[in-house]
Amino acid sequence: MTDARIDKGEYSFSTCWNIRRHTTGNGMIEEIASLGFRRVELNYNVTQELLSTIEPMIERGDIGVSSVHNTFPHDPDPDYGTDSVLLGFEDEVKRKRAIELLVNSAAYAHRYGAQAVVVHPGEVPFDYNIDNELKKIYHEQGRESEAYQKLWKEMLDRREDQAPRYIARIEQSLEEACEAIAAKGWKVSLGIETRSRCYQLPTLREASGIIDRLKGAPVGLWYDFGHATMMERMGLYDTLADMEYIRGKIAGIHIHETVGLSDHYCPYIHSGDMNYFDRFLPVIAEAPVKVYELKAACLPDEIHASHDIMLSKLQALEA
Template structure:
């Protein structure tokens, strides 16, 4: 089958990393479905890079972005679901800063535009998000059980958010300063997250970006995660995300069906209208990356992409007529 040339759109290795034992095989499969650019996600190991780097050097593939912590770090303290840049323990916080700068150094080396950053979280003694999602599925958002636990989560999150926001901001300021001194020339995108106790919310992202004006820092808007947090009740995703459109440095394109994410927009939800709310953000975003799960087929990915680019083109034409 012939797949559409995806041009400036990029594709995350999270889709097929578990299917491959070599980096070359993983990248070749992505290229075969029409992509020229790839985001290297946080599970890419140094071993996989041994066969990816020659492909980058030969110009066979462009790297749009890398996802911190990159290459893969097995220590969960520095994984994607941790306090990370908000650690109170100074030794661990400094290590998190060093690892983010290492990701930026790789991004610079590969000619990438951005580093995707999970900044941190308000820590809980257990995964309260998992418990909330189970009640959401079993009893619904309006159930007394959900509302009671949600209120408990919200109170604890709000009690700790200012402290951790300040720590994260200090860490990001340090990272941006060192990155600029070293001439890495990459943007850091703080990503909207998939668990309700994680940071940042869109409002928190806006606060950090506002405080660090002039730094190479912006919002990495993960559309599916935003949809999920909106459904759970954390923020008004469509309104708040579009309000931050000028600060978006990158976007993860996927759709959430219920509270299950990383599906192909329009295709799996069968909703042919709602995802239109995010097309302006995708259009304006300097880096556009599909972040899809392994269950999405090449045919579904192609169909979803064609819908997105066709609809964006239609919107552009309508605007030109209006002018």
């Protein structure tokens, strides 16, 4: 039984927190509900087997679903995984398959009464994981080091040269997916997520441009605060300066904090910084779907404490 004193109201909670320590879907959802969450985001690692015991809970009204995370349910093919070209594939067969999978995710969202599908739209491909190498240099030598700046320029030059082609295909794919969703009459939005690797798409400004060009389509930004912080620290964009481009275009948010370049921590608690995360408070207030996306290391008491601090700050903001 959930303790009424810790009811989290409109806030939702991602299954990424505890999916690796459960073998049954209902056990996973019950643990989340015990934290006071009435709604969950079903992430991309949720399998059909886990759904077999989650779906009866949804049907009974034991839990609500705020959102599902594409590709949903879990698809083991890395071509359609969370770190792939996905909606930007040049290969038309692969691109069409990515659209089909996104529409299928939207079908599940509609079936569960969810408001949105979280989408990792794509990336500019590299021959190796240049983001990993950059983060290694960042930790060992610092962002201002010659080695970091040299490799960063190499990454950025290719990213800036290639991104328009991939973004154009992502826009086409999103438009086709939205047409299929509209034909079904589903009221589900697609949230294109800020990403955690520097060669991935979109930045805040890129997302704003995509949304503007798809005006009228149910596409918005899924603002992942942890990812945005990582990209800001690496040098890809300025969060405060670029945030204004996406105000009024938010489909949903992932709430978590970054310590160094490691994310999915409880805001305010794990960093010990009581000010940095405040920049996201206006976006939290605005967002129609608010989802905590925390790592397994976050303990219940830390989750409650973080939520309480954030709510008190939001209330002060509104006063």
